[in-house]
Amino acid sequence: MATEDYERGLALRKEVLGADYVERSFANADDFSRPMQQLSTEYCWGRIWCREGLSRRDRSLLNIGMISALNRPHELKLHVKAALTNGLSRDEIREALLQVAIYCGVPAGLDSTRIAREAFAEVDQAAE
Incomplete structure (x- = not known):
């Protein structure tokens, strides 16, 4: 289930890295690697990159x-x-x-x- 942090992170990740790259990353993910894509999107991009401090x-x-x-x-x-x-x-x-x-x-x-x-x-x- 997508969280607000995940959705915000996904939008920012696409903006910074390019939608094609991000969509390809998810399309190429399998059951093993998909959780890592989700984790980095929610926490790295949604929680850290979206902070106002930097x-x-x-x-x-x-x-x-x-x-x-x-x-x-x-x-x-x-x-x-x-x-x-x-x-x-x-x-x-x-x-x-x-x-x-x-x-x-x-x-x-x-x-x-x-x-x-x-x-x-x-x-x-x-x-x-």
């Missing part, structure tokens, strides 16, 4: 740093694209990744920069 832009900047530090390339690519949607510039994303390199290690910064470039290329290709 802007979407600030949340995106934090996510880029944390996801880079955690070495989660798939999620990083997704959140780099989301950061552009949420108002971060490519220069600001680069600066965040330089910060990652200093505090988390150059390999993390290099890998994250490569992933960000891939995300930018995909965004540019979709815009053509």
Whole structure:
């Protein structure tokens, strides 16, 4: 049963990540993975991302740093694209990744920069 947090999170998730991506995530979910999709939609997006304490832009900047530090390339690519949607510039994303390199290690910064470039290329290709 969908909660208010779930519905609010689903709307925001589609706005930030793109409706196609979110709908594909649910369409590809099976009985095993569907609860994770529901959990992240309700709690991550509906309860945390919808809070007023930080802007979407600030949340995106934090996510880029944390996801880079955690070495989660798939999620990083997704959140780099989301950061552009949420108002971060490519220069600001680069600066965040330089910060990652200093505090988390150059390999993390290099890998994250490569992933960000891939995300930018995909965004540019979709815009053509």
